[in-house]
Amino acid sequence: EDKVVQSPLSLVVHEGDTVTLNCSYEVTNFRSLLWYKQEKKAPTFLFMLTSSGIEKKSGRLSSILDKKELFSILNITATQTGDSAIYLCASTLSTSGTYKYIFGTGTRLKVLA
């Protein structure tokens, strides 16, 4: 059964802390892994990872994929209260000429001032 597991489920930190969010996956016909940030409404796209060992970076956020060990991490440095959100990891898998996402349970991050 295809699945994506995220840890921790929730996390509370103080501003300025660095956090690491984990995502492991077991999917057939894996294509890519994505990270999204969900605040109150729509998830917003952060990263798409397809190759192992290549870090993607955007400001204080960075992510990397390990296709051998089947996991990815999302790092956030110097956290701010605006980083408080649910972070969703999704694995893309190919199916019948198209594709779909399998989402993890998400990590709920709370950053305290």
Add this chain to the structure above:
Amino acid sequence: GAVVSQHPSWVICKSGTSVKIECRSLDFQATTMFWYRQFPKQSLMLMATSNEGSKATYEQGVEKDKFLINHASLTLSTLTVTSAHPEDSSFYICSASSRRNSNQPQHFGDGTRLSIL
């Protein structure tokens, strides 16, 4: 960036009513649209995938006759919850992609909160 508009954002209606939710891609042609359901404090569960001009592909356990999906154009897909009951109350989110392969990320609408009384 790519914009997906979902309407309405919030619906409250009586049991037995049918409710239609629209998902529009505003600045790109969405060959594929996806419909998800999200329960409180849970992740997104894919309900169905729809490709423009063809029938939707439903995930296991999702009733096709209950959740009608139409994707008649490259910018619009609709989800109709037929004869809605309280257990259908949930947060429904659509997403859209400009390709049928996975090279482009999905872009999400703001979701529709459906409450059935």
